[in-house]
Structure formats: C-alpha cells, structure tokens
Amino acid sequence: MPQPCLKVNEIFYSLQGEGPHTGMPAVFLRLAGCSMNCPFCDTKYAAQTGKEMTNEEIAAELEKYPCRNVIITGGEPTEQNFAPLARLLKNRGWCIHMESNGAQDADVSDIDFLVISPKKYVSANMLKKAHAIKIVIGQDTDLDDLQKYFQYAKEKTVVCLQPESNKQENIDLCVKIIKQNPFLRLSLQTHKMANIR
Numbered sequence: 345m346p347q348p349c350l351k352v353n354e355i356f357y358s359l360q361g362e363g364p365h366t367g368m369p370a371v372f373l374r375l376a377g378c379s380m381n382c383p384f385c386d387t388k389y390a391a392q393t394g395k396e397m398t399n400e401e402i403a404a405e406l407e408k409y410p411c412r413n414v415i416i417t418g419g420e421p422t423e424q425n426f427a428p429l430a431r432l433l434k435n436r437g438w439c440i441h442m443e444s445n446g447a448q449d450a451d452v453s454d455i456d457f458l459v460i461s462p463k464k465y466v467s468a469n470m471l472k473k474a475h476a477i478k479i480v481i482g483q484d485t486d487l488d489d490l491q492k493y494f495q496y497a498k499e500k501t502v503v504c505l506q507p508e509s510n511k512q513e514n515i516d517l518c519v520k521i522i523k524q525n526p527f528l529r530l531s532l533q534t535h536k537m538a539n540i541r
C-alpha cells in the first residue's frame with residue numbers, strides 16, 4: 345500500500361516571527377500550494393510545486409532539529425491531507441501549530457494551536473476552532489467588515505491585527521483600531537524587521 349504523501353516546499357528551523365507565539369523556536373513545515381490567489385500574497389510557496397514526501401520522511405526531517413514545536417504552514421496546508429501527519433507527530437510528542445486561511449473546514453483535532461488568517465472567504469467552523477485569528481490590515485481593508493471577528497476575542501480567542509507588509513501607514517491604522525477596541529492585539533512580522541531566518 346503506498347505511503348501517504350504531502351507536497352513540501354521547505355522545512356527549516358527558526359523562530360515564530362508573528363502572532364501570539366512571536367519568539368517561539370519551531371521547525372517550519374511549508375506545504376506547497378494555495379488556490380486563494382490574494383493580490384498581496386508575500387509567499388512564493390502558494391505555487392503548486394513542491395517535493396513529494398511521505399509522512400515518515402517529513403517526520404524524519406523534522407526530527408533532525410533540537411525542538412519539538414512544529415508550525416505547519418504554506419501555501420495553504422488544508423488543501424492537502426495533513427491530518428495523518430498531524431496524528432503521527434502528535435503520537436511522537438510534537439506540539440503542533442498550524443497557520444491556515446480557514447477557507448475550508450478541516451479536521452484539526454490533533455492541532456494544538458490553530459491560527460486562522462481569513463482572506464476572501466472563511467469557514468465559520470474554522471473560526472470557531474481557532475485559537476487565534478490574525479487579520480491582515482491594509483489601507484483598503486473594509487473596517488466595518490472587520491467587526492464580525494470581534495466576537496471571537498470575547499470568547500478567549502486571540503484576535504490580532506497584522507499590518508500588511510509592515511508598512512508604517514498600516515501599522516498606524518492597526519494601532520488606532522486596537523486603541524478603540526482594546527481586546528485586540530498587534531502582530532508585527534518581526535522576522536522581517538529583524539532579518540531572522
């Protein structure tokens with residue numbers, strides 16, 4: 345029987361640069377492919393190309409590093425069948441974080457910390473399962489539409505605003521919104537600011 349495979353863009357060891365776990369060391373597993381096609385997408389990993397690896401090969405690669413936090417990201421990880429890998433890693437003692445656009449409802453039962461960054465559309469179920477919601481804010485963001493996420497902050501989900509591309513005008517806008525809605529948090533892409541890789 346063929347081993348389950350995932351398309352992988354890269355695996356590397358670094359620090360989480362953004363969101364509620366900024367500064368946490370983790371092994372990043374970037375899966376290939378994202379069909380959302382956002383105009384501001386800053387990752388070449390949205391492309392469908394990647395290296396086919398079995399779950400065992402991925403686990404072996406992750407285990408080369410002295411850390412047992414993994415961040416499964418992309419691209420968009422829920423566009424691939426990541427759940428068997430998550431189960432395998434969970435059974436081996438990994439703390440599993442995942443970053444997703446939340447567009448499709450997925451089995452995240454083995455994910456310890458799920459960050460949803462909504463784009464053009466998002467599944468209401470995924471928002472309910474999220475531990476954090478990270479919203480990218482630019483000058484053309486519909487600020488009225490943003491309010492639909494505020495209810496989750498009141499249910500103990502961390503809701504953070506992240507200035508698009510770390511631009512100062514977007515940082516200023518985030519700070520203004522957060523001061524008016526003090527249950528929100530700011531997420532900066534510190535890895536870009538500090539050139540961490």
Ligand code: SF4
Binds near residue numbers: 445
């Ligand atoms: S959802 Fe994320 S990875 Fe996909 S196209 Fe949009 S910004 Fe890029």
